[in-house]
Amino acid sequence: MEVVQVPCMNGGIGETSYANNSLLQRKVISMTKFIAEEAIANLYCNTLPRSIAIADLGCSSGPNTLFVVSELIKEVDKLRQKLGHDSPEYQVFLNDLPGNDFNAIFKSLPSFQKEMSSQLGPGAGPCLFSGTPGSFYGRLFPSNCLHFVHSSYSLHWLSQVPEGVDNNKGNIYMASTSPPCVFKAYYEQFQRDFSIFLKCRAEELVAGGRMVLTLLGRRSEDPSSKECCYIYELMALALNDMVSEGLIEEDKVDSFNIPKYTPSPSELKFEVLKGGDFSIDRLEVSEVNWNIYDGEFNTSNGFSNDGYGVAKYVRAVLEPLLVTHFGDAIIDEVFHRYGKIIDDRISKEKTQFINLTISVTKKG
Numbered sequence: 001m002e003v004v005q006v007p008c009m010n011g012g013i014g015e016t017s018y019a020n021n022s023l024l025q026r027k028v029i030s031m032t033k034f035i036a037e038e039a040i041a042n043l044y045c046n047t048l049p050r051s052i053a054i055a056d057l058g059c060s061s062g063p064n065t066l067f068v069v070s071e072l073i074k075e076v077d078k079l080r081q082k083l084g085h086d087s088p089e090y091q092v093f094l095n096d097l098p099g100n101d102f103n104a105i106f107k108s109l110p111s112f113q114k115e116m117s118s119q120l121g122p123g124a125g126p127c128l129f130s131g132t133p134g135s136f137y138g139r140l141f142p143s144n145c146l147h148f149v150h151s152s153y154s155l156h157w158l159s160q161v162p163e164g165v166d167n168n169k170g171n172i173y174m175a176s177t178s179p180p181c182v183f184k185a186y187y188e189q190f191q192r193d194f195s196i197f198l199k200c201r202a203e204e205l206v207a208g209g210r211m212v213l214t215l216l217g218r219r220s221e222d223p224s225s226k227e228c229c230y231i232y233e234l235m236a237l238a239l240n241d242m243v244s245e246g247l248i249e250e251d252k253v254d255s256f257n258i259p260k261y262t263p264s265p266s267e268l269k270f271e272v273l274k275g276g277d278f279s280i281d282r283l284e285v286s287e288v289n290w291n292i293y294d295g296e297f298n299t300s301n302g303f304s305n306d307g308y309g310v311a312k313y314v315r316a317v318l319e320p321l322l323v324t325h326f327g328d329a330i331i332d333e334v335f336h337r338y339g340k341i342i343d344d345r346i347s348k349e350k351t352q353f354i355n356l357t358i359s360v361t362k363k364g
């Protein structure tokens with residue numbers, strides 16, 4: 001079977017770019033940042049380092065890229081002023097796959113640094129930025145050099161489509177109609193990937209270093225649960241409609257599988273404890289509506305709060321993967337149909353993504 005690599009999000013700043021369609025991820029960062037702030041505050045107060053090395057893994061390119069990092073630096077700066085200490089220096093490493101739009105990030109740095117220095121107190125240390133292209137399922141940094149690792153909405157991506165999912169007929173992810181071997185293949189790929197991730201970060205973090213990871217997951221132990229599979233079952237509906245109209249070949253849909261895994265809290269906990277390098281400080285579950293403007297829609301902001309809006313931000317994430325497999329000719333039609341299907345469902349039922357946030361400390 002061909003091993004499908006995970007492509008980056010839609011780049012640039014156009015209408016369908018990730019930069020313009022990442023408000024849901026921004027909302028999740030805002031909802032969970034108290035956990036990252038708590039972790040970095042503990043790290044700072046316990047060790048009072050002269051320099052703090054922070055890595056954001058799967059940072060993408062857009063308004064979210066520097067958001068968490070700036071909040072973390074502000075948190076440390078607030079504390080050091082309160083405690084009356086000199087400021088540490090901040091070293092920030094921004095990681096994503098090599099195809100990520102690092103140029104756009106680098107170009108935004110001068111204005112970001114200017115803004116940061118106006119927000120930080122007098123005497124704040126320098127914030128030094130570097131880009132680190134590469135997969136987080138491998139080593140990215142020298143041994144014992146990081147104090148803090150953050151990652152949001154990136155670790156549910158697997159390193160590849162699992163092998164052994166060839167018979168996932170009519171589905172594009174784990175689904176209620178998938179055969180048992182498909183669930184097994186997905187879970188085993190997640191286990192392999194996540195354990196490698198933990199081993200690499202354990203090498204790179206200093207003893208007592210902290211890591212806060214947020215990823216899509218599920219509350220249920222059932223991997224075919226609607227809370228993690230429904231969004232892709234609806235996309236499979238759109239694709240299968242197009243198959244029945246002769247617009248896409250059936251084989252093409254049957255051989256397409258999304259390289260993601262949405263674990264349960266106990267699956268995540270099991271991997272961390274099995275690795276043995278980290279202790280768990282917190283494991284939180286939260287949810288966010290598919291329709292992020294639910295109850296707070298303001299027509300003046302120009303955003304669409306219907307199913308087409310939801311399809312648009314899924315498009316910013318999945319389009320490169322779909323184009324690689326199906327070609328670009330069908331993309332507009334797929335997402336138009338997908339938007340229509342989602343629009344119908346969100347008007348009838350509550351639809352939410354489940355987020356898992358785990359905060360861990362590297363053992364000494």
Ligand SMILES: C[S@@+](CC[C@H](N)C(=O)[O-])C[C@H]1O[C@@H](n2cnc3c(N)ncnc32)[C@H](O)[C@@H]1O
Pocket residue numbers: 006007008009022025026029057058059060061064065095096097100134135136137151152153154155157158159317
């Ligand atoms: C949905 S974006 C999240 C971006 C940002 N953290 C946010 O919350 O808006 C997921 C990012 O993870 C990156 N990614 C996926 N697999 C990766 C890997 N193995 N190594 C590094 N980055 C990866 C993708 O390229 C993408 O930019």
